[in-house]
Amino acid sequence: xxxxxxxxxxxxxxxxxxxxxxxxxxxxxxxxxxxxxxxxxxxxxxxxxxxxxxxxxxxxxxxxxxxxxxxxxxxxxxxxxxxxxxxxxxxxxxxxxxxxxxxxxxxxxxxxxxxxxxxxxx
Numbered sequence: 001x002x003x004x005x006x007x008x009x010x011x012x013x014x015x016x017x018x019x020x021x022x023x024x025x026x027x028x029x030x031x032x033x034x035x036x037x038x039x040x041x042x043x044x045x046x047x048x049x050x051x052x053x054x055x056x057x058x059x060x061x062x063x064x065x066x067x068x069x070x071x072x073x074x075x076x077x078x079x080x081x082x083x084x085x086x087x088x089x090x091x092x093x094x095x096x097x098x099x100x101x102x103x104x105x106x107x108x109x110x111x112x113x114x115x116x117x118x119x120x121x122x
Contacts, residue, residue, distance in 0.1 A: 019031070023080055035101060047105035070095050
């Protein structure tokens with residue numbers, strides 16, 4: 001799909017402190033190296049390095065999507081005892097050059113997980 005409008009301004013910044021990600025009360029990720037991506041009028045999106053996720057709770061799915069500004073996204077479901085969040089996590093494994101900072105990171109749908117930010121000075 002072609003867009004005749006201008007590209008949105010996308011900014012990526014380091015998230016201060018430590019970001020905890022919980023799914024049904026179980027911590028699935030914790031990172032002091034998280035990024036926050038801001039795009040147009042969308043809410044902020046946290047990206048966590050893959051090294052900082054607990055892979056036993058993640059299962060790759062066949063679902064994909066495409067963003068003209070970021071590229072092709074791959075998806076993962078979150079699985080903890082008694083709960084599954086289908087396609088709750090995504091990753092741009094080969095992002096477009098303007099957002100290449102998010103390569104090797106995953107993002108979470110905020111309606112599927114709870115975020116907790118711990119102050120860097122703690």
